[in-house]
Amino acid sequence: MAARADRQRLHRLEWSALSGVLVREVVNFSSFWKSSTFSSTVEPTIYLLAFGFGFGSLVSTVGGLDYVDFVGTGTVATAVLFSSAFPAMFGTFVKYQFQRTYDAILAAPVDTEELVTAEALWIATRAGVYGCVPMIVAMFFGLDPSWGMLAVPFIAWIGGFGWAGFGISIAGFAKSFENFNYVVSAVLTPLFLLAGSFFPLDNFPEWLQALAQLNPLFHLVHLIRDAVFGWDGWSDLAHLGVLVVYGVAVWRLAIYAMTRKLID
Amino acid sequence: MTRELAIRLRGAVKRYGPITAVNGLDLDVPIGTCVGLLGPNGAGKSTTMRLLTAQAIADEGELEVLGFRLPEESKQARAQCGVAPQLDNLDVTLTVEQNLLVFSHLYRIPRGERKDAIERALVMSKLVPRRDSRVDKLSGGMRRRLLIARALIHRPRLVLLDEPTVGLDPQVRQELWALIDALRSEGTTILMSTHYIEEAQRLADTVLIMSHGSAVAAGPPSELVIEHAGQEVLEVYGPPKRLAEVEAEAGAAGLRTRRTGTSISILGVDGGNGFEIDGERRPANLEDVFVLLTGEEIG
Numbered sequence: 013m014a015a016r017a018d019r020q021r022l023h024r025l026e027w028s029a030l031s032g033v034l035v036r037e038v039v040n041f042s043s044f045w046k047s048s049t050f051s052s053t054v055e056p057t058i059y060l061l062a063f064g065f066g067f068g069s070l071v072s073t074v075g076g077l078d079y080v081d082f083v084g085t086g087t088v089a090t091a092v093l094f095s096s097a098f099p100a101m102f103g104t105f106v107k108y109q110f111q112r113t114y115d116a117i118l119a120a121p122v123d124t125e126e127l128v129t130a131e132a133l134w135i136a137t138r139a140g141v142y143g144c145v146p147m148i149v150a151m152f153f154g155l156d157p158s159w160g161m162l163a164v165p166f167i168a169w170i171g172g173f174g175w176a177g178f179g180i181s182i183a184g185f186a187k188s189f190e191n192f193n194y195v196v197s198a199v200l201t202p203l204f205l206l207a208g209s210f211f212p213l214d215n216f217p218e219w220l221q222a223l224a225q226l227n228p229l230f231h232l233v234h235l236i237r238d239a240v241f242g243w244d245g246w247s248d249l250a251h252l253g254v255l256v257v258y259g260v261a262v263w264r265l266a267i268y269a270m271t272r273k274l275i276d
Numbered sequence: 277m278t279r280e281l282a283i284r285l286r287g288a289v290k291r292y293g294p295i296t297a298v299n300g301l302d303l304d305v306p307i308g309t310c311v312g313l314l315g316p317n318g319a320g321k322s323t324t325m326r327l328l329t330a331q332a333i334a335d336e337g338e339l340e341v342l343g344f345r346l347p348e349e350s351k352q353a354r355a356q357c358g359v360a361p362q363l364d365n366l367d368v369t370l371t372v373e374q375n376l377l378v379f380s381h382l383y384r385i386p387r388g389e390r391k392d393a394i395e396r397a398l399v400m401s402k403l404v405p406r407r408d409s410r411v412d413k414l415s416g417g418m419r420r421r422l423l424i425a426r427a428l429i430h431r432p433r434l435v436l437l438d439e440p441t442v443g444l445d446p447q448v449r450q451e452l453w454a455l456i457d458a459l460r461s462e463g464t465t466i467l468m469s470t471h472y473i474e475e476a477q478r479l480a481d482t483v484l485i486m487s488h489g490s491a492v493a494a495g496p497p498s499e500l501v502i503e504h505a506g507q508e509v510l511e512v513y514g515p516p517k518r519l520a521e522v523e524a525e526a527g528a529a530g531l532r533t534r535r536t537g538t539s540i541s542i543l544g545v546d547g548g549n550g551f552e553i554d555g556e557r558r559p560a561n562l563e564d565v566f567v568l569l570t571g572e573e574i575g
Contacts, residue, residue: 032382039374040367112365119329119359120382121351276292276323276332 025129029122033130036117041138049142052095056087056146060153063210075212077241084150085240086209088164089171089233092143096135096172097200100179101192104131104270108183114274124271132176132263139172140165147240160239167239170255171232177262184269207233228258280307281340282434282465283328288337290323290489297323298334299489305434305467310460312480312497313469314562320489321469322362325438328467329354342434355384358427362438362469364419368412372403372422375411376429383430393429400455401425417448424455428464435459437468441475453478473563483562487570497562504568505560506544512555513539522553534567543568 041048063083074082107113117127144165151157182195206213206220207229213221224230235251238244283305290298298320305311313321326332328341330350339346341353366375376397380390398404401421411419420440427435440456441449449472456479460466470476476483477497484494493500512522519540526533532543543564545557 028384029382032378032384035381036367036378039370039378043369111368112361112363113367115331115361115363116365117382118331119354119357119361120379121355121384122382123351274331276290276326 024123025126029126030130030133032120032122033117033127034134036113037131037134048095048138052091052142053145053149055094056091057149059087059090059210060084060146060149064153067211075214077237078154080150080153081155081241082212082237083210084146084153084155085237086207086233087146087150088143088168088236089207089229090204090209091146092139092168092171092232093175093200093204093229095142096139096175097179099138100131100135100176101183101186101195103135104180104183105186105189105192108270108274114270118274124274125267128180128267128270129263131180132173132266135176135179136169136173139175140169143168143172155240158240160241160243163239164236167232167235167252167255170252170259171228174228174255174259174262177259177266180266181262181269184266184273203227203229206230209233228255231255281305282307282342283311283467284338284340285324285327286338288324288327288339289335290320290327290332291335297489298327300337301486301490303484303491305465307433307465308463309481310456310466310468310479312476312483313467313486314471314473314476314480314483314566315469315486316471319486321471321486322438323489324486325359325361325436325467325469328436329357329359355430356433358430358432358435360424360427360435360437360440362442364423366411366419366423366426369410371408371410372414373398373407375422376426379426379429385430393431397425397429400428417444417451420444420448420452421455424452428459432464434465434467437466439469439471441470441472449475473561473566477562485562485566485569492569493565500565501560501562505564507546507560508557509560509564510542510545510553510555510557511536511539512542512553525553532568534564 060080060083064080067083068079071079073079108115114127118124147155147161147164182192186192206224206227208224213224216224231251231254235248235255238248238251281304283303285301285303288298288301288303289296301320301324303311303324313324315321323332327334327339327346330347333347341350342356344350344353346353367378370378373394376394377390380393385393398407401418401424403418403422403425406414406418411422414422424437424440437456441452444452453475456466456468460479468475468479480497482495483497483500485492485500493504495503512519514522519535522540522542523533526542531545534541534543541564542553542555543560
């Protein structure tokens with residue numbers, strides 16, 4: 013005969029488990045928000061200055077947009093990528109490998125699925141906020157405000173959730189820190205350049221343009237630009253669809269990878 | 277006896293590739309008792325602990341914690357368990373209080389009770405004056421106290437302590453023993469793994485001796501000692517040649533012996549039963565039992 017307290021069934025994704033993990037992140041963030049806010053503000057400013065003055069002196073308009081406007085909105089997607097994929101990869105690895113934080117959390121009533129989901133939600137939220145910074149900076153350089161800009165944090169959030177799932181998956185499959193070098197060089201850098209953030213892809217060979225359609229960052233860049241400069245009906249719905257499908261797919265992949273990693 | 281069980285394992289098996297870390301383990305932890313898992317490094321103690329929180333999934337066997345079947349109902353069980361792992365996994369960049377705050381949320385303490393729970397944990401771990409210190413500024417003993425207090429913040433019914441005093445100096449170890457003993461006297465059920473004989477002997481109501489992933493003996497420490505090693509042990513020191521002679525003599529007299537590095541221990545010499553060799557008499561202990569049963573040194 014065994015002792016049994018309450019028979020209350022716990023669900024798979026419980027808010028109290030998610031919020032516990034989120035509280036941990038928020039408390040941690042309170043100790044380093046200054047440095048991450050600094051870098052996520054200064055970085056896009058440098059990109060804007062460099063590309064804006066560099067290319068801006070050669071080309072005044074791109075695809076019917078002022079070059080500063082083009083780059084200012086393109087950098088939003090870059091900021092989302094940098095503030096989600098990288099923290100997800102490195103942060104996740106540090107938390108299970110060096111700090112063993114995840115061991116502590118999984119000994120509490122939190123399952124791997126909840127842990128991964130909460131981490132991705134948190135990273136997405138940060139990306140949603142930090143993603144807007146380049147747009148705000150660009151407004152000081154002459155980007156005109158528009159109502160569609162109000163949608164940008166939400167689009168950045170969806171994009172950030174996908175890149176968080178990507179980063180956590182990579183961390184889950186990685187055997188060592190060095191493995192990240194391959195991912196950064198062979199995956200993230202090409203995706204970063206083949207997205208249309210800094211220059212349009214119109215003059216690329218057709219096969220490369222077709223390949224870009226598979227790049228979630230490409231869709232993020234275009235959805236953000238359309239939000240700021242004017243929606244484009246079905247094509248924006250398609251961009252959004254790609255981002256949502258990508259986000260859900262890598263979220264599940266991240267749960268699979270981390271379960272393999274954390275549960276013997 | 278039909279005492280309620282906090283933990284019930286039957287034939288638990290956990291394999292890692294060719295290695296069988298837990299090999300058909302049976303384990304009963306009755307409510308309100310402190311059970312010690314005693315064994316050398318690699319005996320499967322930590323794996324057993326991980327099985328109990330479903331951080332490792334058993335390949336075979338029945339596992340129940342607080343009446344919940346594992347791994348299916350593990351989350352319910354974990355809600356009422358507190359775990360202090362062997363390897364410190366505190367958030368080192370956070371303060372003592374922040375660490376406790378995070379776990380008050382993870383363990384789902386209702387909003388109105390969190391503050392009190394954190395205060396209680398601070399008092400228990402004697403860290404009230406250090407509440408605002410970052411964890412990486414604490415001493416090893418303080419960190420271990422915090423690790424245990426963190427596991428107790430939600431007043432768990434069952435506490436799992438994996439090597440609670442490993443790597444600490446003797447004085448700090450005694451502080452922690454006092455903490456664990458206080459917990460035990462409050463009626464909290466404890467499963468503690470250790471490879472320190474003295475720790476098991478002092479704190480555990482029942483000891484389960486583990487070797488190569490399974491239990492070789494179980495019972496109250498004093499009964500195990502009497503049953504397997506007798507009352508007294510004769511410890512004979514000398515050069516290797518002398519020790520070999522003593523070993524042969526004792527063997528001829530039908531006594532069991534074990535080598536302990538610089539000496540040889542002759543067991544079951546209670547009441548000076550005709551075996552007269554100069555040496556130091558000492559009470560038999562769990563280590564003698566362990567070595568007799570497994571042929572391995574523990575420390």
